[in-house]
Amino acid sequence: MSQAKEADLHVWRGDGNGGGLVRYAVPLRDSQTVLDAVTWIQRRLEPGLSFRFACRVGMCGTCAMTVNGKPRWTCRTRLKDVVENGRVVIAPLENLPVIKDLACDFSSFFGKWGKAGGRFAATATRLDAVAAIRPDSRRRRLADAGIECINCGVCYSACDVVRWNPAYLGPAALNRSWTLVNDERDGGREKRLRAVAGAGGCHNCHSHQGCATLCPNELNPTLSIAGLKRATALAVLKGEM
């Protein structure tokens, strides 16, 4: 059976002022990832093509791009799996300002981590004994379910609520907040619940579950956000907020 030897990669080129798709013919190889193909373009055809990557093995979360309309880790996406009629469209992540070509500015993304109370509030010092927390306790299991987030921005890019309301904190920041709400060593619960209950907070989520559907780490930010909705509602009923 004959196989196509090349794929047409339509790569978004431009900057914050606008841009468009540019076609590059890339030879198809076995086990070639989308990141390999983009790197091949940069090395052989277009040295000025800008994009981010670091580990190339799904650990660092820097190479996320929009591939055929879906945000994905390009280092863990085989090119042959996404070629449609010999064509692949590669664009920068959505919901983030473009710096150049496929590289986005993550300042707002990480800024929202801070706004959602993403900083751990220590209740002990290094001189105190290590906290004894049972791994099978309910709160620890809830925290464990969300802590593998590597901040690749895929969920943020897939979130329509962020698209419609740029002030919305987004799935990653709220997921981080939920892991800290369940961290028994943390002392910032009340302040954090106030931060996520306000404008742009967890109650803005429409539960589309696109974040959970597309998260490459198979995390479930919708679960975390639902947990925050319950926690903030209970805090209000108990008069804690």
Next chain:
Amino acid sequence: MIKPHRNHPLWLAFLLHRLSGVCLALYLPVHFLVLGLAIDETARLGGVLRWSETLPVEMAVMGLVFLLAVHLFGGLRLLVLEFLDWHDRQKSVAAAAVALSFAAAAAFFLQVI
């Protein structure tokens, strides 16, 4: 056309909930307008009621019952998602909400024809 990142059942469940809500919001003023005829325009109300018993209108009302049911069950689905412990059968629950809504609309239609 639905964008690729939205192409999953739970986003469609959201879309159905939103569209059914908008349609019901558009219908409600008409509903109250007709009810208002009972106050001082009973003859016109009688005409509207006779018209409402024709087959095309009954079929449209079946659609209305579906919209009402799917918005109700869709809303209950969201309340369960947000206020009870998480479960991994989200797609099944959304499908069940649609199936129940079809059943409610069909039962209504069978009752009136």
